[in-house]
Amino acid sequence: MPSVLSTLMLLSVLLPAVGNAREVRVEVRDPKGEPVADAVASLTPLDATPVVQPPAEPVSVVQEGEEFRPHVTAVVVGTRVTFPNRDAVQHHVFSVSRSKKFDLPLYRGEPREPVLFDQPGVVSLGCNIHDWMSAYIVVLATPHFARSGTDGAAVIGGIPPGRHRLEVWHPRARSALTREVIVAEVGAATQVIALTLGVDRRVRRAPESAGGGYK
Numbered sequence: 001m002p003s004v005l006s007t008l009m010l011l012s013v014l015l016p017a018v019g020n021a022r023e024v025r026v027e028v029r030d031p032k033g034e035p036v037a038d039a040v041a042s043l044t045p046l047d048a049t050p051v052v053q054p055p056a057e058p059v060s061v062v063q064e065g066e067e068f069r070p071h072v073t074a075v076v077v078g079t080r081v082t083f084p085n086r087d088a089v090q091h092h093v094f095s096v097s098r099s100k101k102f103d104l105p106l107y108r109g110e111p112r113e114p115v116l117f118d119q120p121g122v123v124s125l126g127c128n129i130h131d132w133m134s135a136y137i138v139v140l141a142t143p144h145f146a147r148s149g150t151d152g153a154a155v156i157g158g159i160p161p162g163r164h165r166l167e168v169w170h171p172r173a174r175s176a177l178t179r180e181v182i183v184a185e186v187g188a189a190t191q192v193i194a195l196t197l198g199v200d201r202r203v204r205r206a207p208e209s210a211g212g213g214y215k
C-alpha cells in the first residue's frame with residue numbers, strides 16, 4: 001500500500017501545471033481612487049512562448065438597445081466573433097482598425113459568417129448608422145488575461161510562475177500600461193497588483209429618444 005508521501009509525490013508529477021499555476025489579481029483604479037471597469041489585463045510569459053487555443057465556438061458581441069454589449073471583449077488570436085443584432089432596427093457593423101478591417105452591411109438578426117480575428121491588436125467597432133455605438137475587441141497572443149469588473153478587479157488564473165509582461169489597456173486610458181512582473185512560485189496563491197490608470201470617464205450613449213431613424 002503506497003504511503004501518503006509517495007501518493008503526494010505521484011500527484012505532483014501528474015499535475016505539475018495545476019500545482020504550480022498561480023493567480024494574479026490586478027486591481028485597476030483611476031487617479032481619484034475609483035475602480036475602473038472594462039480594463040483588459042494580460043500577462044505574457046517572457047521566458048516561454050505562450051500557446052493560445054481559440055474557443056471552438058464563436059464569441060458573441062450583440063447589438064441591443066442601439067449599443068454593443070459587451071463594450072469590451074478580450075479574445076485570443078484565432079477567435080471567431082459573431083455580431084447578432086437583437087434590435088428591430090438594422091445595424092451596419094464595421095472596423096477600420098489595422099489589425100482587422102471588416103464590414104457587415106445593414107442586417108437584422110444573425111450575420112451570415114463570424115469574423116475571424118487572426119492578428120493581435122485592439123479592434124475598434126462602429127456602426128455606420130448610429131455613430132454613438134462603439135465597442136472594442138482586444139485580440140491577445142497570450143491565454144492569460146481578464147477584464148476588470150465594476151470593482152476594478154481583473155483576476156487572471158492558471159499562470160505559470162516566472163517573468164511576465166503585464167499590459168493593462170482601457171478604451172479611454174491616455175496610454176496602455178506595461179510593466180514586468182514576476183509571478184512568484186511560492187507564497188500566497190493569489191498575487192495582488194494594484195495600479196492607477198488615467199481614464200477619461202465621459203461615455204457616449206444612445207440618445208434617450210432613440211427608436212426613430214432607420215428601420
Ligand SMILES: [Cu+2]
Pocket residue numbers: 066090091092127128129130133
Ligand atoms: Cu447601428
